[in-house]
Amino acid sequence: MISQLSWKVGGQQGEGIESTGEVFSIALNRLGYYLYGYRHFSSRIKGGHTNNKIRVSTTKVQAISDDLDILVAFDQETIDVNFHELRAGGIVLADSKFNPTIPENEHITLFSVPFTEIATELGTSLMKNMVAIGATSAILDIEPSQYHEVVNEIYGRKGEQIVEKNMQAIENGAKYLKEQLEFQRQDLYLEKADGKKRMFMIGNDAIALGAIAGGSRFMAAYPITPASEIMEYLIEKLPKFGGAVIQTEDEIAACTMAIGANYAGARTFTASAGPGLSLMMEAIGLSGMTEQPLVIIDTQRGGPSTGLPTKQEQSDLMAMIYGTHGEIPKVVMAPSTVEEAFYDTIEAFNIAEEYQVPVILLSDLQLSLGKQTVEPLDYSKIEIRRGKLVAEELPEVENKAYFKRFEVTEDGVSPRVIPGMKNGIHHVTGVEHDETGKPSESALNRVAQMDKRLRKLNNMQFNNPxxxxxxxxxxxxxxxxxxxxxxxxxxxxxxxxxxxxxxxxxxxxxxxxxxxxxxxxxxxxxxxxxxxxxxxxxxxxxxxxxxxxxxxxxxxxxxxxxxxxxxxxxxxxxxxxx
Incomplete structure (x- = not known):
C-alpha cells in the first residue's frame, strides 16, 4: 500500500478533462486525503492538450509531485507529452479507441480500456471520463460508491437518471479493469485517510471568500485569466450579502469605479492580471494622490503583452512597486498559501483604509488556480479596521470653511469622511492640493503634502511579513x-x-x-x-x-x-x- 499518489488525466481541451479531475479529487478530499492539484491548459475554449495533475496523500502536501504513478490518457498526445513523468511501476490507463502505444519500457504498464465504448453503451460517449475514474478506483482499491455524493452534487440538477448513468459508468470502468484485464496489483492501493472534513479550494476562491469576510460588498472587474474565478465566485455569492459585482468595459473603468465606491464609503476592490494592471497604473496613481483606499488583486501570468495567459510566472513584481508615475505610498502583499490568501485579503482592506493607500495583493497562476486541501478557516481571527473614517457628526466650522480632508498630520494619515456628511465638504482632485483639497502649486504646500503622504508607511504594522x-x-x-x-x-x-x-x-x-x-x-x-x-x-x-x-x-x-x-x-x- 502507498500513503501518497500522483495521478494525472489528460486529453483535448473541452472533452471533460477538468470534470474528471474534479470528481476524482473532491471525492478523495471528502475521504480525508490531502490533495494538491495543478492544471495545464491552453488559452482557448476548446482543443489543444490539457491535463490535470493531482497529488493525493495521507499527510499534508503543498507542491506538485516530481513523478507520476498513474496517467489517464484520452488521446495519444497525452502519452507522448507526459510519459516521461511516470516512475518505475507506473501505469497508463488509456482509451482503447485511439489504439494507444507507449515507448518500450519494461517498468511501465499500459492498460487499454474502452472508455468511450463503455460510456456509449450507457447512452453517451461524454461519460467516458466517469469510466476512467472507475478504472482508477479499481487500481487504488476505492469503492465506486464513494463517488456518489460528488456525482449527485455536480450532475443532480440534470436529473436522477443522469446521476445513475454516471455512477454506472464508474462501476463499469472498475469492473472492466478487474474482470477483463484481471488487475491483480496491490502496490498502488491507497492507505486509508483519517476521514476528517477539510476544505478543497483554489486560491481565487480563498481571495473571494476573504473579500466577503473582510466586509467588501462591491467588486468592479473585467474578465481575464487567471483572475476571472474571483469575479465568478462573487457574482454568485456577493448578492446574498447585499453586495454586487459589475463587469466593466475595461480594466481602467474597473479600477476607477472601485476608487469611486471606496470614496463613497464602501469597501470595494478589483482583480486582474498583468495586462489589466498595466491599464490601471494611472488610476492607481489617482488613488495615491486622492488618498482613497483601493485594493487590487494581481494574479500574475506569463508576459509580456498577452504572453502566456494560462501559464505560471512571477514577473509583475517590479511593475507593482514602481509602475505608477510619480511617487505615492503603496503596499504590495504576497500570500504564500491558500489560507494566507484568505486572511491577507481581509488585511489588505484593513491596511487600505487605515493608511488610505492602494494595496496590491499579489498572486500567481499556480496559487490562484491550483486546487488544494485547506484546513477549516478560523473566522474568529477576522478583524475589521477602518482607520480614520469619521463616523460621528462633525462639529460646526467657522465661516463655512472646508473640511481638512488632507490635513497634514504626524502619522501622514488624514481624517476621512463619507460624501454628504454635514460639515465635511472638501475638494477631491488628481492635481496637487492643499489640506481642503483645493488645487495648489505652492512649493511649500507641495513639500508638505508629499512628505505627509510618504510618512504613512513609516510605521506600518504587518503580522509575519x-x-x-x-x-x-x-x-x-x-x-x-x-x-x-x-x-x-x-x-x-x-x-x-x-x-x-x-x-x-x-x-x-x-x-x-x-x-x-x-x-x-x-x-x-x-x-x-x-x-x-x-x-x-x-x-x-x-x-x-x-x-x-x-x-x-x-x-x-x-x-x-x-x-x-x-x-x-x-x-x-x-x-x-x-
Whole structure:
C-alpha cells in the first residue's frame, strides 16, 4: 500500500478533462486525503492538450509531485507529452479507441480500456471520463460508491437518471479493469485517510471568500485569466450579502469605479492580471494622490503583452512597486498559501483604509488556480479596521470653511469622511492640493503634502511579513521565495537536509515596504542565499540586494518556461549553486 499518489488525466481541451479531475479529487478530499492539484491548459475554449495533475496523500502536501504513478490518457498526445513523468511501476490507463502505444519500457504498464465504448453503451460517449475514474478506483482499491455524493452534487440538477448513468459508468470502468484485464496489483492501493472534513479550494476562491469576510460588498472587474474565478465566485455569492459585482468595459473603468465606491464609503476592490494592471497604473496613481483606499488583486501570468495567459510566472513584481508615475505610498502583499490568501485579503482592506493607500495583493497562476486541501478557516481571527473614517457628526466650522480632508498630520494619515456628511465638504482632485483639497502649486504646500503622504508607511504594522523556517543558526544556504513556491521549497529543503546540507527557508509575504529588519539577520547568517522565482530577470533577488545588501552571496534560481517549479528542480539546482 502507498500513503501518497500522483495521478494525472489528460486529453483535448473541452472533452471533460477538468470534470474528471474534479470528481476524482473532491471525492478523495471528502475521504480525508490531502490533495494538491495543478492544471495545464491552453488559452482557448476548446482543443489543444490539457491535463490535470493531482497529488493525493495521507499527510499534508503543498507542491506538485516530481513523478507520476498513474496517467489517464484520452488521446495519444497525452502519452507522448507526459510519459516521461511516470516512475518505475507506473501505469497508463488509456482509451482503447485511439489504439494507444507507449515507448518500450519494461517498468511501465499500459492498460487499454474502452472508455468511450463503455460510456456509449450507457447512452453517451461524454461519460467516458466517469469510466476512467472507475478504472482508477479499481487500481487504488476505492469503492465506486464513494463517488456518489460528488456525482449527485455536480450532475443532480440534470436529473436522477443522469446521476445513475454516471455512477454506472464508474462501476463499469472498475469492473472492466478487474474482470477483463484481471488487475491483480496491490502496490498502488491507497492507505486509508483519517476521514476528517477539510476544505478543497483554489486560491481565487480563498481571495473571494476573504473579500466577503473582510466586509467588501462591491467588486468592479473585467474578465481575464487567471483572475476571472474571483469575479465568478462573487457574482454568485456577493448578492446574498447585499453586495454586487459589475463587469466593466475595461480594466481602467474597473479600477476607477472601485476608487469611486471606496470614496463613497464602501469597501470595494478589483482583480486582474498583468495586462489589466498595466491599464490601471494611472488610476492607481489617482488613488495615491486622492488618498482613497483601493485594493487590487494581481494574479500574475506569463508576459509580456498577452504572453502566456494560462501559464505560471512571477514577473509583475517590479511593475507593482514602481509602475505608477510619480511617487505615492503603496503596499504590495504576497500570500504564500491558500489560507494566507484568505486572511491577507481581509488585511489588505484593513491596511487600505487605515493608511488610505492602494494595496496590491499579489498572486500567481499556480496559487490562484491550483486546487488544494485547506484546513477549516478560523473566522474568529477576522478583524475589521477602518482607520480614520469619521463616523460621528462633525462639529460646526467657522465661516463655512472646508473640511481638512488632507490635513497634514504626524502619522501622514488624514481624517476621512463619507460624501454628504454635514460639515465635511472638501475638494477631491488628481492635481496637487492643499489640506481642503483645493488645487495648489505652492512649493511649500507641495513639500508638505508629499512628505505627509510618504510618512504613512513609516510605521506600518504587518503580522509575519516573512514566513521563516529556521533550523540552523549558521546555515550553508538560505532559500528565499514568494507566493506559490513555498511548498516546493519546503520539500526541496528536506531533500537538501538529507544530503547533509544545513538549510533555512524564508518566504517573503510583504513585498513593499520591504521587511528589511526581518530578512537581514537571516541573510547575514547564511553562507549562501538562493532566491527561487518564476521570472527571467531575478526581480525578487534584485529587491533583496537593494534592501539588505550582501549581493556577493545572493544567487538566483529562475524558471520562466511557463511551468511551476518541481521539488527535484530546486533540490538539484540548489546543490549546483552552493
Amino acid at each position: 516573512v514566513y521563516k523556517n529556521v533550523q540552523h543558526e549558521s546555515p550553508d544556504v538560505l532559500l528565499v521565495g514568494y507566493l506559490s513556491t513555498r511548498g516546493t521549497i519546503e520539500e526541496a529543503m528536506e531533500r537538501l537536509k538529507a544530503d547533509g546540507i544545513k538549510v533555512n527557508h524564508a518566504q517573503i509575504r510583504l513585498i513593499h515596504p520591504f521587511p528589511s529588519d526581518e530578512i537581514l539577520p537571516l541573510v547575514e547568517k547564511a553562507k549562501k542565499v538562493i532566491v527561487v522565482e518564476n521570472n527571467a530577470t531575478g526581480q525578487l533577488a534584485s529587491l533583496l540586494k537593494m534592501n539588505v545588501g550582501n549581493a556577493n552571496k545572493i544567487s538566483s534560481l529562475l524558471k520562466y518556461d511557463g511551468n511551476p517549479f518541481l521539488p527535484q528542480e530546486i533540490h538539484t539546482r540548489s546543490k549546483e549553486l552552493i
